[in-house]
Amino acid sequence: MAIDNAVSNPETSASTPAFPLSVDQKAFTRAVLFHETGGPEVLSIEDVPLAQPGPGEVLIRVEAIGLNRAEALFRAGAYYYPPTLPGSRLGYEAAGVVESVGEDVTAFAPGDAVMSAANFDFGVHGVYAEHIVLPEESVVRSPDGVDAVTSAAMWLAYTTAYGGMVETGGLAPGDHVVITGASSGVGTAAVQTALRLGAIPIAATRGEAKRGGLLELGAAHVITTDTEDLVKEVRRITGGAGARMVFDAVGGPGFAALGDALTPGGTAVLYGWLDRRPIELSMNWPLTIHTYANGVLTREPEFRRRAAAFIGSGLTSGALDPVIAETFDGLERIGDAHRLMESNTHTGKIVVRV
Numbered sequence: 001m002a003i004d005n006a007v008s009n010p011e012t013s014a015s016t017p018a019f020p021l022s023v024d025q026k027a028f029t030r031a032v033l034f035h036e037t038g039g040p041e042v043l044s045i046e047d048v049p050l051a052q053p054g055p056g057e058v059l060i061r062v063e064a065i066g067l068n069r070a071e072a073l074f075r076a077g078a079y080y081y082p083p084t085l086p087g088s089r090l091g092y093e094a095a096g097v098v099e100s101v102g103e104d105v106t107a108f109a110p111g112d113a114v115m116s117a118a119n120f121d122f123g124v125h126g127v128y129a130e131h132i133v134l135p136e137e138s139v140v141r142s143p144d145g146v147d148a149v150t151s152a153a154m155w156l157a158y159t160t161a162y163g164g165m166v167e168t169g170g171l172a173p174g175d176h177v178v179i180t181g182a183s184s185g186v187g188t189a190a191v192q193t194a195l196r197l198g199a200i201p202i203a204a205t206r207g208e209a210k211r212g213g214l215l216e217l218g219a220a221h222v223i224t225t226d227t228e229d230l231v232k233e234v235r236r237i238t239g240g241a242g243a244r245m246v247f248d249a250v251g252g253p254g255f256a257a258l259g260d261a262l263t264p265g266g267t268a269v270l271y272g273w274l275d276r277r278p279i280e281l282s283m284n285w286p287l288t289i290h291t292y293a294n295g296v297l298t299r300e301p302e303f304r305r306r307a308a309a310f311i312g313s314g315l316t317s318g319a320l321d322p323v324i325a326e327t328f329d330g331l332e333r334i335g336d337a338h339r340l341m342e343s344n345t346h347t348g349k350i351v352v353r354v
Helices: 069-076 148-152 155-168 185-197 208-217 230-237 255-260 301-317 331-343
Strands: 027-034 043-050 057-066 093-101 113-116 131-135 139-141 176-179 200-205 221-224 243-248 262-270 288-291 324-329 349-353
Touching: 027 331, 043 331, 057 113, 057 148, 057 155, 069 331, 093 131, 093 148, 113 148, 139 301, 148 324, 148 349, 155 185, 155 243, 155 262, 155 301, 176 185, 176 230, 185 200, 185 208, 185 301, 185 349, 200 208, 200 230, 208 221, 221 230, 230 255, 243 255, 255 262, 324 331, 331 349
Parallel strands: 176 200, 176 243, 200 221, 243 262, 262 288, 324 349
Antiparallel strands: 027 043, 057 093, 057 131, 057 349, 093 113, 113 139
16 A cells, blocks of 8 residues: 555544543554565555553654664665564654553653664564554653754664764774765764764765765765775875774675775774675774674663763754754655655755654
């Protein structure tokens, strides 16, 4: 069922009462599902059952959804785990308000502004919906005074940048760091995170169109990989020494060149695989390579605490400020939002207001 032609299940018509309901009534919510893999056209909006939160669970009214490249891969059947077909859910990142909590939940209460922690299987807990029920450990508080659109654009991008570059890679003040896919949501967050640490971000992007925006964001240097030799440019920028770190979303054969751009003993952090071809390694040894999975780290309460403190204080100081490429209104625009994401013409995060 395509989004443009989506209709409610006859058993859950528009007359069905909205949540919250008494325990003897059954609630439904509108959610985005897909029943086969493919392009944005496979997404549909359907009425799905919405249970009361059980022990350790939180019911959230979603106000905004942040899109991530992983969701396009998942929808297309190219993610590292398969969708739960038919009727797979979708989405890692949402911001909203707690409506009710289950037994034993003490960290959250109705009325709290919260975000999803993006540490779950989104084929099951996908947040593209008007209401969602999540485990307590998959919920974090929104920073004080931050609106839902900004919150939806924030958590996954900045925890990936902070967790990958700082906690995993050990980025330090004065380090040069090459950031690939620099115009993406994570890429723009990584530029800001590096600047906040006193590191020197070198943004890599394919064409000239995004150079100006990346320089305005604060990138110390921009390399356009379609027309410039990345290794030569990094060597030139660093006076021949090479970068201390690369933070890469792409992988594939091009990963070898990133290693060639490192100083001896440098570190490469690979957090994505947009190029599905086998990864090739540099012979510029010694070097350290980390593969980074944000969902694993965000399952740790202490990491969530540290990341929330880093992000919250950065927002307060103005050092961190999510770049929002475009905001769409309504779940019905989710297909358009996915098409924009796959066009690669945007800079920053795409958000859908619910």
